[in-house]
Amino acid sequence: MLIKQRAGEIKDPVHGYIYFNEVERRLIDSRPLQRLRRIKQLAGSELTYPGACHSRFLHSLGVMHLSGLMAERLIELGYIDLEGALKLRLAGLLHDVGHGPFSHVYEDVLYEKQGLTHEDLTAKVVKESELGDLLSDEGYSRDEVADLCTGRLRSPDGRFLNQVVAGRLSPDTMDYILRDSYFAGVGFGQVDVHRLIDSMDVVQGSVAVDYPGGLYVLEAFIIARLELFNAVYFHRTVRAANVMLSRAMSYADEYLGLTEVEDIERLLSMDDSTVKAEILNLEGGGRAKVAKELVLMFEERRLLKSTFEAVVYRGDDPLASQLRRAAVRRRLEEEIGEEADVDPDYVVIDVPSVLSVPVHPKDGAEVLMFRKTANGGREVMKVTDVSPLLSSLAKFTDVVRVYTLSEHREAVAEACRKVFGEGSLYKVSV
Incomplete structure (x- = not known):
């Protein structure tokens, strides 16, 4: 247990009790974190899966919790100390503070208009908002935390720590598989992430999973993700809602400056409800009219x-x-x-x-495994070389x-x- 002096706990439907310390409490109560309560994790999915109304805030708490479990594993293996473990929890907590309204739907518009990702905005929020001041007050470097929570750390240990935070087997991915399947009401996400974490190690500077002991849980993890994409994220009706929101924001951007976030206040002022209201208040014809019509149709589920x-x-x-x-x-x-x-x-x-x-080598997405050799060394392998099942899914x-x-x-x-x-x-x- 990393949290020696608890400042509080939250009962989470996925992980049970999530405990936090005083520094984490101050960050949780900050304006940037509380804004995530008003941003749905799966924007638009609630029109197909009515239970999928969970927020980025709840997901961030779950990622903090799983980051702590992974940090305990890294302490056990001797790769980090307690201070490093607490930083990993902070990175998990803050990794999504740069999300805009409607989560990844906004990010598609942001990238098209400005060439930015939510990781870029996360780093900006951590450095320029009250979060940076809170971190500095507690002796943390806002720049280091910003780099860590976006997977851009440039320290000697940066490679494997970046993979821990933002890799294919990150606490972020683990939590959204568990959480999204739970709230959507589908049964694909019941993966033993504790077993997966316990099967991990750092080999040749990269995070890898033990073979053969961790193969079955790794296969289950990747297949659960695939099933979620097929049943939820890529669902025809879910995507209809997504493209309506995306196109509405894209058209409204020229009138409202939704992606003009040089001033951090503009980003922090936006959530799902405020942006819908801004678009519905647009006047005139052209694309302003189309954007308004699309949001109104979304509200009435005329997809x-x-x-x-x-x-x-x-x-x-x-x-x-x-x-x-x-x-x-x-x-x-x-x-x-x-x-x-x-x-x-x-x-x-x-x-x-x-x-x-996420196992196709051409996309740099190959997941690694390792096995112990007779001379005490460790051999690194691609999961697609040892799993016929995942190899068949690579295309x-x-x-x-x-x-x-x-x-x-x-x-x-x-x-x-x-x-x-x-x-x-x-x-x-x-």
Whole structure:
């Protein structure tokens, strides 16, 4: 138990009691952390899975808790001391303070408009808000904590610590698999993360899992993540809600400056409710009208309809990476709109921006394992070399969909067949 002097505890439905010390309490009670109560973890998913109303705040507490468990493992192995363990807990607690309204939906708009990620904003919030002052008051370097909680630490131990905080097997990933499956009500996320943590070690500067002892739990972990992506994150109706929010914020940005966050106050003033209110108060025509209409439709659950769907194997097909470029998608949306005689502002091509199976070597996502050798050494292996199951999943897929208003569904579907080619995306000229 890392928390010797408890300042309080919170009863969490996923992990049970989560204890925190006085420094953590002060951070938890700060404005940047409390704002996360008003940002849903799975924005839009609640329209399909009504229980999925949990917040980034609750997730952050869970990541702090699991970071502590992982830190205890690293202390046991002799890689860090108590002070390093407490820093890992702080990193877990603060890792999401840069999320904007509607979580990753906003991040897609932020990246398209400003070339920034939520990690960039997290570092900014930690350094420039009251969090930095609180950390300094307690003897912590705000710059070091900002680097650690975004996986950008440049110390001698930075490589494995960055993997602990932001790698494929991070407490962040562990918590969202457990938490999102719990609140969505699906049964895929019941993974023994304690066993997974106990199977980890640091080998040649990288986090790796023991083979063969940890293989079954690692397979279960990666498959649970895949099932969550298929059943929840990439669900057709969930993505309809996501693209409506994303497109509404993208259109409203030129009027409201939603991604103009040089001033940290602008970011801290935004949450799910305030941004919806700002968009609904827009006046005038053009894209302001479209943004307002999309939010109103979202509020009334009148969602865009999927008119076209195709599977692209990202491991082999360069087209998949082309479709992930906003400029390519917008050009195709205009072409589809013109063919269907529909305003292209109401045509949306959706390509997920996150890996569903994080084991593909071409994406730098290979998960490592190790086994002890007869001479007392340790041999490092790729999980896809020792797991036929995960190797078979390595050529993971992107699901490409086109959404539009229900009244334009047939016209847009026919236009998609002409633009993309009957039954295939390979005829798209990009």
